[in-house]
Amino acid sequence: MRTKIAVGVTAGLLVIYLVFALRYGLLLISVGEPVAIGLGIALFVLPLLAIWALVVELRFAIRAERLGVRLEAEGGLPTEELPLRPSGRIDRAAAVEVFPTYQAATEGAPEDWRTWFRLGLAYDAAGDRRRARWATRQAIRLSRGS
Template sequence: MKGKIAVVVMAVLLVFYLVSVGVRAVLFIQSGEPVGIAIGLALLILPLIGFWALAREVVFGVRSERLMRELERLGGLPAADLAVRPSGRPYRDAADEQFPAAQAGVEAEPENWHAWLRLGLAYDAAGDRKRARGAIRTAISLERTPK
């Protein structure tokens, strides 16, 4: 629950920041000066990119959490018996031991979103966030594709 609260707080702060930048951009554009207009237009692009990125991350989080709940309901989540550091993150060696099984699951059933989600969890436990997000995005895509 603390994680969700932190996400909401960060999202609200980001929206406040982006709105503030957007207001300043409009003021620059309204100045009528060529340099002010150029700065204003450049500043308008930043909030647009920021809102797009925020929306994309929130949608990713909601969809991945929904898949996690569904996989848990089906009893398909990997065992949570990894040795962990005091911070709660698994030790890399312990996470690496579970990785081959998750990878074999994807190789055996490449169209199964359950396998891709378990692979994403294995990547995350091993500390490879980029590949974890990619695997989870694949799981989301496969789950949303009509069969």
């Protein structure tokens, strides 16, 4: 729940920032000087990119959370009790040890979104965020067909 509140607050602050950026972009364009117009246009383009990135990330998070809830309801979440570091994060060495199990399961059933989602969780636990997001995206894509 804390994460959702933090995401909401951060998104709200970004929206406020974007409103101010757009306002100042309009002011700069209205000056009429070429440099000011260029800066004003940049203040329009950059917020649009930020809005696009925010929407993409929120859609990813919502879809991934739905898959996690669905997999939990099916009883398909990983059950290993991995040791935790003092920070509360999973010990990476222990996560790397169980990783081949999830990789083999995904190779055995490459069209099952559940194996991809569990692989994404394994990548995340092992500290490989880029591959975790990639595997979760695969799970999301495959779940739409099921």
